[in-house]
Amino acid sequence: MRIGIGYDVHRLTEGRPLILGGITVPSPLGLDGHSDADVLTHAIIDALLGAAALGDIGQHFPDTDSAWKGADSIELLREVVRLIGAEGYAVGNVDAVVVLQRPKLRPHIDAMRARLAEVLEVVVGQVSIKATTGEGMGFAGREEGAAAHAVALLVACEA
Ligand code: MG
Numbered sequence: 093m094r095i096g097i098g099y100d101v102h103r104l105t106e107g108r109p110l111i112l113g114g115i116t117v118p119s120p121l122g123l124d125g126h127s128d129a130d131v132l133t134h135a136i137i138d139a140l141l142g143a144a145a146l147g148d149i150g151q152h153f154p155d156t157d158s159a160w161k162g163a164d165s166i167e168l169l170r171e172v173v174r175l176i177g178a179e180g181y182a183v184g185n186v187d188a189v190v191v192l193q194r195p196k197l198r199p200h201i202d203a204m205r206a207r208l209a210e211v212l213e214v215v216v217g218q219v220s221i222k223a224t225t226g227e228g229m230g231f232a233g234r235e236e237g238a239a240a241h242a243v244a245l246l247v248a249c250e251a
Contacts, residue, residue: 099242105121
C-alpha cells in the first residue's frame with residue numbers, strides 16, 4: 093500500500109463557474125485558473141500522484157501548455173488513474189476536505205463522490221468528501237479563494 097497527500101488553492105472570482113469534484117455548484121463566485129480550476133479534483137490528483145511518487149499535477153499538465161487551457165479536470169484525473177494503473181496500483185480510498193466559505197456544499201457532496209468514484213474506478217464508499225468554511229478568517233473566510241486537502245491510499249493490483 094502507498095499513501096499520498098495533495099493540496100491545492102484557487103482564487104474566487106466573478107464570471108466563472110464553481111466546479112468541485114466535477115460538479116457545477118450554483119454560486120455567484122467561481123474558481124479562476126488555467127483549467128476549469130476544480131480545486132478538489134486537483135488536490136485528489138496530487139494525492140494520487142504523490143502516493144505513486146509520480147511527481148505533481150504541474151509536471152503532468154503544465155499551465156504553460158495551451159493544451160490544458162480550460163481543461164476538464166475530471167479528464168486529467170482519468171489520465172492519472174491510467175498512469176497509476178500502469179504502475180500496478182489501484183485506488184484504495186480517497187478522503188478530502190474542501191475549505192470554502194460559501195455556498196454550503198452538503199447538498200452537492202454525494203454527487204461529487206459519485207462522479208469521482210466513477211473516474212477513480214472505485215465504489216462510492218471508497219470516496220469521502222468533507223467541507224468546512226474558513227470561519228470568516230483567512231483567504232477562504234474572506235471569500236478570496238478556496239482550498240482543498242486530500243489523502244489517497246493506493247493498493248497494489250493482483251498480477
Ligand atoms: Mg489547481
